[in-house]
Amino acid sequence: MTEHLHAIERFIKDESFSGILLFAATLAAVIVANSALSESYFALWNMALGVTIGEHTISMSLMHWINDGLMALFFLMVGLEIKRELLIGELSSIQKASFPIVAAIGGMIIPALIYVSLNMDDPKGFGIPMATDIAFALGILMLLGKKVNPALKLFLVALAVVDDLGAVIVVATVYTSEIHAQYFLHAAVVYGLIWALNIKKVTMLMPYLLLGIALWIFIHSIGIHATIAGVLLAFAIPIRSKVNEQDFIQSTNESVKEFEKNIDEIPILNHHQIDALEDIAYNYDKVQNPLVKLEHQLHGFSAFVIMPLFAFSNAGVILDFSAVSQNMLIVLGVVLGLILGKPMGIYGFTYLAQKMKIVKKPDDLGWDEIIAVGFLGGIGFTMSIFITQLAFLDQNTIAAVKIGIFIASFIAGIIGVALILKAYKKRVL
Structure with missing residues (x-):
């Protein structure tokens, strides 16, 4: 349990710093897109790149390689987090999972309904206000420091996993x-072969990753968004290690004793000591949980490379508000979905579910803090931009929606912070 709490703390810390970096990357993208470098900026991301593997040739723009390729690694990490939380984390029991699950469902349904109600003729953008940018939301919480209830952070993380x-x-x-x-x-x-590795209890990650590349190629060829390959791969990565903790302790103690027994006067290691160290290294690899190991390896790369690069390549938008007026209902659906739909859904669904005795609110979390989380959930930002790129083809519409996402995320963040500070004052009085 302690190890899981440490994992949550590390997750929050990484995601928090990533949120600050995301903000910097977005600001830089908007500035560059509206500067003398604008033409070069857009030309860079539209530059065509191709890869040929056997009979398969995949050619896409640099932006699509980021959105379909690098984001597949991001979704691999997301899938690993989802699997870990379902098996051993905050979603591993009905009692722990029910409250954030209900909150997340409400936070997806209500924004989607608001969007659809305003865009009945063309509702395909309904997924845009459903998304939450957990890195940005946790970045805000980090800036608030000890004024944030720890239970609020855990609730936001669990809700974000379901989201x-x-x-x-x-x-x-x-x-x-x-x-x-x-x-x-x-x-x-290919996916059957990946699961065969899992069933045969193969814990080495390289075979999974190599087959994962093949899975990505075929998923892309089908026409399903290639990032789904990352999630499918994540669900097949085993969580159990090859050597249990007690066996590792016993074998390591024996190796340490062997190392100590063979200490001599020569200032270099002898072959007995080298063998003992190699035994420790061998068992070190075997005792690690493959899923947790891969998640740990991906987390920093995802938080500090993939997402900032995604933000810098996708957030660049020319601030021409005439595009907004031309797509007013679409933009309004996104803005109202994020600012009103998220808090209404998260608070409303959990409140009704508790009244109906379907779920029980955590004792260390106030309803005012749940509303605050609802507004933080309205920070759609990078995930909303990602879905915007999938929902629309027209660049004017995409630009207008991005402006709407920026405005909504900013307003939702400001309200969320104000409510958290208000809840803090109430707690300390």
Whole structure:
């Protein structure tokens, strides 16, 4: 349990700093897009790059390589987090999971309904206000420091995991291009091989990752968004280690004793000591949980490379508000969905569910703090931008929606911070 709490603390710390970096990358993108470098900025991301593997050639713009390729690694990490939380974390029991699950469902349904009610003729952008940028939200909490209730952070993390799962389902089922069914069999065979590794209790990560690349290629060829390959791979990564903790302790103690027994006067290690160290290293690899190991390896790269790069390449928008007026209902659906829909859904669903005795609110979390989390959930930012790129093709519409996302995320963040500070004052009095 202590180890899991440390993992949560590390997650919050990494995501918090990532949120600050995301803000800097976004600000830089907007400044560059509206400067003399604007033409070069957009030309860079539209530059075509191709890769040929056997008979398969994949050619996409640099932006698409980031959105389809690097973001697949981000979704791999998201999938690992979801699996870990479902098996051993905040979502591992009905008692612990029910409250954040209900909150997340409300926080997805109400924003989507608000959007659809304003865009009945063309509702395909409904997924945009459903998304929450956990890195940005936790970045704000970090800046507030000890004024934030620790239970609020845990609730936000658990809610975000369910929210991410909802985003994965929406991307997989709604935002797909033309389906090429002939590649389903290829993808199924590769995914079957990945699960065969799991069933055979293979804990070495390299075979999973190599097959994961093949899975990404075939998922992309089908027409389903290629980032889903990352989530599918994550669900197949084993969580159990090859050597249990007690066996590791026993074998390591024996190796240390062997190392100590063979100490001599020569100032270099002898072959007995080298063998003892190699035994420790061998068991060190075997005792690690493959899922946790891969998640740890991906987390820093995702938080400090993938997401800032995604923000810098996708957040650049020319601040022309005429595009907003031309797409007013779409933008209004996104803005109201994030600013009003998120808090209404998160607070409303949990409040009704508790009244109906379906869930129980954590004792260390106040309703005022749940409303605050609802507004922080309205910080859609990078995830909303990601879904915008999938939902629309028209660049004017995309630019208008991005402006709406920026405005809504800023307003939702300000209100969320104000409510958290108000709740803090209430707690300390």
